Amino acid sequence: MAIRCGVLPLYLSRTAPKSCHHCGKPTLSHVSLISHALCCKFIDYGPVFRHNELRDAVARVLRRHGFSCTVEPRYFSKYYTDGVQHRPDLVVTSLAQPIATDFSVNAQQKDQPGVAAAASASTKIKTHRVAVESAGATFIPFCLEAHGYCDNSAKRFVAHVVETRPKFEAAQIYRDVFQRQTVSATLCRARVKAVISACLHQDDFEADGGLERGEGIGQYEGLAA
Numbered sequence: 699m700a701i702r703c704g705v706l707p708l709y710l711s712r713t714a715p716k717s718c719h720h721c722g723k724p725t726l727s728h729v730s731l732i733s734h735a736l737c738c739k740f741i742d743y744g745p746v747f748r749h750n751e752l753r754d755a756v757a758r759v760l761r762r763h764g765f766s767c768t769v770e771p772r773y774f775s776k777y778y779t780d781g782v783q784h785r786p787d788l789v790v791t792s793l794a795q796p797i798a799t800d801f802s803v804n805a806q807q808k809d810q811p812g813v814a815a816a817a818s819a820s821t822k823i824k825t826h827r828v829a830v831e832s833a834g835a836t837f838i839p840f841c842l843e844a845h846g847y848c849d850n851s852a853k854r855f856v857a858h859v860v861e862t863r864p865k866f867e868a869a870q871i872y873r874d875v876f877q878r879q880t881v882s883a884t885l886c887r888a889r890v891k892a893v894i895s896a897c898l899h900q901d902d903f904e905a906d907g908g909l910e911r912g913e914g915i916g917q918y919e920g921l922a923a
């Protein structure tokens with residue numbers, strides 16, 4: 699909640715840097731420091747980390763519910779016609795028609811939640827849909843924003859994956875993907891890690907135990923929401 703409100707807890711605000719430790723960009727207020735932390739590509743727990751955590755978390759929860767998933771499938775690459783060896787992030791194969799997706803967690807545009815995620819979904823459809831459909835699968839993007847906004851594309855992807863399951867089970871899977879330990883928890887954890895990383899030098903962060911040992915979220919409780 700603190701991050702979403704642009705506020706740093708006291709213990710971090712005392713030492714909040716005036717510029718990003720990783721790229722040097724000036725961050726003159728806590729709001730700009732937090733915004734920058736959620737999109738800086740040079741930060742230790744930045745966009746690539748967040749994207750991969752999300753991809754793996756969604757694959758994990760779908761597998762737990764009995765779906766077969768392949769992460770970063772190479773199979774589709776030959777169907778792209780732009781000369782780039784694209785790979786969707788994930789394909790759910792245990793369906794009459796496999797469904798592939800590509801994840802993005804975009805920086806939220808100022809006062810315009812949803813705009814960045816919708817634009818990303820549209821770009822992903824242009825990049826992947828024709829190739830994936832040529833291979834006999836369906837493509838639905840999975841686009842979010844770092845502050846937590848969820849584009850309809852992500853909801854559509856999960857709704858399509860679960861549509862042949864009984865209603866009560868489909869609702870349970872949907873909840874598990876979005877609310878329990880998957881999308882919301884992954885984004886929350888990534889926000890906390892990125893902001894702490896932006897505020898502390900890596901050495902300080904590691905000396906503090908990072909967030910790898912499980913106790914970290916409690917230690918930084920004020921940020922976790």
Ligand SMILES: [Zn+2]
Pocket residue numbers: 718719720721722723734738739740741
């Ligand atoms: Zn930076």
